[in-house]
Amino acid sequence: MTHPLSPLSTSDRVLLRLMVRFVPIDEREDWLRCWRAELWHRRYPRARVSKSAVDLYPGLVSDAMWLRAESWRQAFTGTASLCIASLVVALLFAMLPLLVFFGGVHGLGVFVAANTNLFLCEAALVALVSFATSSRVVEHASPAAPFSRLRTQMFLAAKLVLVLLITFLLSEDLARTFYGVHPFTAEILQPQFFVVMALLGQRWNFSDQDSRCKHCLRVLALPARVGRPSWNFLDSNGTEFVCKDGHGLLSVPEIETSWRPSSRWIAA
Ligand SMILES: [Zn+2]
Known part of the structure; x- marks a missing residue:
């Protein structure tokens, strides 16, 4: 059955209303607009003939679930609470x-x-x-x-x-x-x-x-090699890590020397 003002069928609208709850709040509007367009394109301009959009449903469901899983991954990966849990x-x-x-x-x-x-x-x-x-x-x-x-x-x-x-x-x-x-x-x-x-x-x-940020305790990421082994005496030689939330940078020397005996945390 199709709504008089929409080419989408009742099942399309029910599924969209159900799955939008899994989509992170800040992405719901774009997600709804995108999937309404996909379903509308499948049915338009022959709404009366109404081509089936059922084959799009698995993609719609997995897209919503992936967005939810990705938001959890970004929110919890490397956090102190995940480590304790x-x-x-x-x-x-x-x-x-x-x-x-x-x-x-x-x-x-x-x-x-x-x-x-x-x-x-x-x-x-x-x-x-x-x-x-x-x-x-x-x-x-x-x-x-x-x-x-x-x-x-x-x-x-x-x-x-x-x-x-x-x-x-x-x-x-x-x-x-x-x-x-x-x-x-x-x-x-x-x-x-x-x-x-x-x-x-x-x-x-x-x-x-x-290996964690000294502010938010999240695992530091994006290791970047700095310097060369021959720079130990006059310059830095090691690896730098940053907090993904921008709280600071950890510089880890390749070789511990008397003038650079330990890692150094530089807050942003
Ligand atoms: Zn941090």
Whole structure:
């Protein structure tokens, strides 16, 4: 059925009204105009004969869904919130084998209560070693705002705690595979699994922290090679990264020298 003032059929208009809700708000008007024109072109000038536009529907739906997915990708890729959410999901996955092993949430709760002190001792040791061996310090061209500095430190601490929890649970998951055959071996192996995985995890944590914008904590992008190896003495030689939101630039030297010992953050 066709509306008296429009060559579009009822199904065209219903589909447009439904799918426009998936399109980001600032692109809805253009999207509607474009797809109305496509459908109108298919039916005009023989509205009475009304050629079918059903074959355009899959394209219309996938276009709207792609625009929504792309807007989410641009909004969340590389953000601190996506990083924390991914670590929380990894924590839940690391918890699943223990949930199965202990037969439910109650059994896992008893296990956690019994192992809290062990976790705290091992985690404190790993955190101490990680901070002591983390040599990469980013120099700021101008002092960072107190709120930005606090947010940066809170993000680092959140990742640190989540990585410690994930690696502790993973070490328990691995040790439990030996528990049925050699319980004593499992007890010996668990701390070793944990220390190795946690140290690697913290190394990633510090490296990830260095590679983020010091203002919005988004992963820096667009690496650009600057200089040549022969310029180490009198000029810069390294790679520069920028924040996609324009908050600043990170200059990473290729070789650490006494006059350029660390990366340098230049706020916009
Ligand atoms: Zn930024």
